[in-house]
Amino acid sequence: MNKPNMFDAKKRNGHKPVYYDYENIDYDFGLGKKYFVRTYGCQMNEHDSERIKGLLRRCGYSESDSYESADIVILNTCAIRENAHDKVFGFLGALKSLKRKKSDLIIGLCGCMAQEESVVDSILSKYKFVDFVCGTHNIDKIPSIINEVIKSNKMQVEVLSYEGDVYEGIPVIRDSKYSAWVDIIYGCDKFCTYCIVPYTRGTQRSRKYEEIVKEVKELVKLGYKEVTLLGQNVNAYGKDLYDNYNLANLLNDVADTGIERVRFVTSHPWDFTDEMIEVIAGRDNVMPYIHLPVQSGSNKILKLMNRRYTKEEYLTLYNKLRNSVKNASITTDIIVGFPGETEEDFNETLELVNECKFDGAFTFAFSPRENTPASYLKETVSEDEKLDRLHRLNALVNKYSNEANKRLEGTVVKCLVTGESEKDDSKVCGYTENMKLVNIVADKSAIGKIIDVKITSAKSFSLDGEYIKTHELVNN
Ligand code: 5AD
Ligand code: SF4
Numbered sequence: 062m063n064k065p066n067m068f069d070a071k072k073r074n075g076h077k078p079v080y081y082d083y084e085n086i087d088y089d090f091g092l093g094k095k096y097f098v099r100t101y102g103c104q105m106n107e108h109d110s111e112r113i114k115g116l117l118r119r120c121g122y123s124e125s126d127s128y129e130s131a132d133i134v135i136l137n138t139c140a141i142r143e144n145a146h147d148k149v150f151g152f153l154g155a156l157k158s159l160k161r162k163k164s165d166l167i168i169g170l171c172g173c174m175a176q177e178e179s180v181v182d183s184i185l186s187k188y189k190f191v192d193f194v195c196g197t198h199n200i201d202k203i204p205s206i207i208n209e210v211i212k213s214n215k216m217q218v219e220v221l222s223y224e225g226d227v228y229e230g231i232p233v234i235r236d237s238k239y240s241a242w243v244d245i246i247y248g249c250d251k252f253c254t255y256c257i258v259p260y261t262r263g264t265q266r267s268r269k270y271e272e273i274v275k276e277v278k279e280l281v282k283l284g285y286k287e288v289t290l291l292g293q294n295v296n297a298y299g300k301d302l303y304d305n306y307n308l309a310n311l312l313n314d315v316a317d318t319g320i321e322r323v324r325f326v327t328s329h330p331w332d333f334t335d336e337m338i339e340v341i342a343g344r345d346n347v348m349p350y351i352h353l354p355v356q357s358g359s360n361k362i363l364k365l366m367n368r369r370y371t372k373e374e375y376l377t378l379y380n381k382l383r384n385s386v387k388n389a390s391i392t393t394d395i396i397v398g399f400p401g402e403t404e405e406d407f408n409e410t411l412e413l414v415n416e417c418k419f420d421g422a423f424t425f426a427f428s429p430r431e432n433t434p435a436s437y438l439k440e441t442v443s444e445d446e447k448l449d450r451l452h453r454l455n456a457l458v459n460k461y462s463n464e465a466n467k468r469l470e471g472t473v474v475k476c477l478v479t480g481e482s483e484k485d486d487s488k489v490c491g492y493t494e495n496m497k498l499v500n501i502v503a504d505k506s507a508i509g510k511i512i513d514v515k516i517t518s519a520k521s522f523s524l525d526g527e528y529i530k531t532h533e534l535v536n537n
Pocket of ligand 2: 293
């Protein structure tokens with residue numbers, strides 16, 4: 062048993078990651094059986110689940126439509142806020158009754174929650190029907206962990222709390238045939254005081270750029286139209302590995318592969334360079350979409366959050382991006398109710414939103430996380446007040462996203478059509494280059510293609526449009 066240790070998880074001792082190639086060990090215990098993987102949280106977790114599915118397929122399993130008919134259920138979890146925890150424990154409750162009826166069901170808990178000591182302690186004491194717990198650093202070991210569960214019929218806990226290594230070549234089953242996630246950097250060293258990610262995901266460590274470019278070239282050959290370069294802070298890409306190769310170089314090299322669209326998430330304002338802005342502005346196939354979390358508009362709160370910039374510095378960068386990148390859509394993350402946030406501090410956040418007029422924002426109520434510095438601060442904002450601030454903030458954010466959408470009415474935009482519209486199955490849906498969701502009147506044969514769409518009307522969270530023509534390949 063390897064239990065997590067939050068103290069070890071925090072260490073940054075200059076560990077140099079080892080670059081591993083995935084070593085396939087043949088198991089066939091899944092033949093004729095089915096898996097169900099439920100994912101919580103961010104895009105990196107979505108992509109980890111695609112790998113978990115790839116590994117399960119190697120063991121013989123095939124995918125099940127529902128957890129009730131699966132032989133193995135894996136929860137790939139998120140620890141970022143308490144409500145992510147609540148959902149997971151709720152689902153574990155449902156699985157407990159399923160396991161009573163189906164004693165050979167295997168239940169595994171993976172992802173960020175597995176990296177938390179308190180979670181593993183409660184699994185060991187209160188959720189004894191869980192068969193295994195595996196952390197974020199060793200998903201490649203899932204097949205051997207399941208093998209051990211089957212052999213021993215005992216709960217396996219395999220969580221590593223260290224700075225982390227980099228794996229290549231883990232098999233993957235991608236959810237989309239057109240748009241692919243590509244990890245470029247793992248972990249985070251920013252240690253924003255509210256955030257658990259540096260503890261659950263380890264130190265900042267970049268994949269080698271040759272591996273990334275090779276992966277994108279393969280995706281192009283497979284017909285993928287879009288890649289999203291992923292990391293907790295993609296702007297730090299390369300810093301740990303190279304003297305002279307950074308996100309700007311990587312974006313150029315990825316754009317050179319001929320992939321039709323490239324985007325990247327998430328950016329920390331601290332690491333955003335002019336060189337990166339030039340590449341985003343200058344390359345046709347780098348999407349003009351920038352997610353730039355601000356978290357608060359109050360300098361006092363930004364300092365308490367250890368965000369390393371002031372409101373003024375954020376605004377300078379924001380305006381530079383707006384002025385340099387044509388038709389950019391800029392979105393953000395904002396936390397309300399951080400300990401010490403007064404009504405005045407909150408008003409400064411509203412002012413900043415009024416100034417930036419973001420295309421969209423993900424807004425959250427502060428949630429204290431195990432062992433993070435902010436969890437030791439006395440909470441000063443009641444839960445009711447947090448909700449009230451969240452409602453006021455959302456009203457403002459929605460006003461500006463609606464306005465940004467309205468500006469597109471009557472224009473023609475390029476969309477990657479990803480599937481049938483969820484709202485109306487006679488339509489298809491897709492995303493513009495700046496990541497706006499569009500429901501489109503078009504033939505189903507447009508799915509998987511990049512098409513020109515005329516925007517007919519705008520709503521707060523989506524656009525309506527109609528097919529004009531299928532787009533020519535971009536010539537880079
Ligand atoms: N409480 C509330 N929101 C948080 N986030 C990260 N940690 C917390 C927390 N403890 C938000 C931040 C981050 C986004 C992914 O989640 O806004 O950018
Ligand atoms: Fe968390 Fe801050 Fe790192 Fe983002 S930059 S993952 S908010 S510590």
